[in-house]
Amino acid sequence: MLLEMKRALITGANRGIGLALAEALVNRGVFVFAGARKPDNASELDRLREHHRGLIEIIPLEVTSDESVRRCADTVKGVSGTLDILVNNAAVFLEETNTGLAALDLDWFAETVAVNVGGVARVTRALLPLLGAAEQPCIVNISSGAGSIGDKTDHHYYCYGASKAALNHFTVGLAHELRPGGIVVVALSPGWVRTDMGGPGGELTPEESASAIADTILKLEPADSGCFLDRLGRKGKYVW
Ligand SMILES: NC(=O)c1ccc[n+]([C@@H]2O[C@H](COP(=O)([O-])OP(=O)(O)OC[C@H]3O[C@@H](n4cnc5c(N)ncnc54)[C@H](OP(=O)(O)O)[C@@H]3O)[C@@H](O)[C@H]2O)c1
Structure with a gap:
């Protein structure tokens, strides 16, 4: 059965949007490799796997670790040999308040960029052969309106915003590099979602956001490569 299915790897699939996207893609007939940095502590993902037996494989994945990423790629290769969809979803948001420059912990820059940009590059490079x-094939980098420079009107979230702006830049570069090989690369914003990261005030449930994202992923085409899409696949909703 696996041979006839599309296969996706989602990073950070143990909670939030990643978890909901795992379910949304499985419900659309996609086999999901679900990355979780602490698989022993991923009870919701375990339940999802039980519910969809044989359609989800949980893989330990810490995106800042070369060793962890290499093992993940080896596992995907061993199980399926190829990969159709890579969703770089894992990220951190260390500024819980709208910290101004004076109070900013400057170490957050390195930590945030290491996960939100370096992690994406590391995982992508390891999975490229598959x-x-x-x-x-397509690569979906989960970005954010907070990464937009053109729409920036406040001083909030210096580290997170800078990391997503850098991710957007990386996305466009990668789209150019991989276009000759037919690999579509997009940045996609999920909207404001009620997760640990988005908080309780978010406009969307993880399921609502993930359902739209899954439909968009399955409709991606070469003309989308290098674009910044919203969850519904619309171009121009977010500016770079
Ligand atoms: N929620 C929103 O409103 C919103 C808006 C715009 C964009 N986004 C983007 O959407 C994506 C998902 O966000 P979310 O709201 O679902 O966040 P979340 O609930 O905080 O979940 C983040 C996920 O990333 C994982 N992760 C963090 N650091 C990692 C690392 N070093 N290695 C592997 N996994 C790591 C977490 O794993 P652990 O459980 O082990 O920590 C968790 O699974 C992110 O890219 C975020 O920037 C979210």
């Missing part, structure tokens, strides 16, 4: 072996 993506290159798929028929219509």
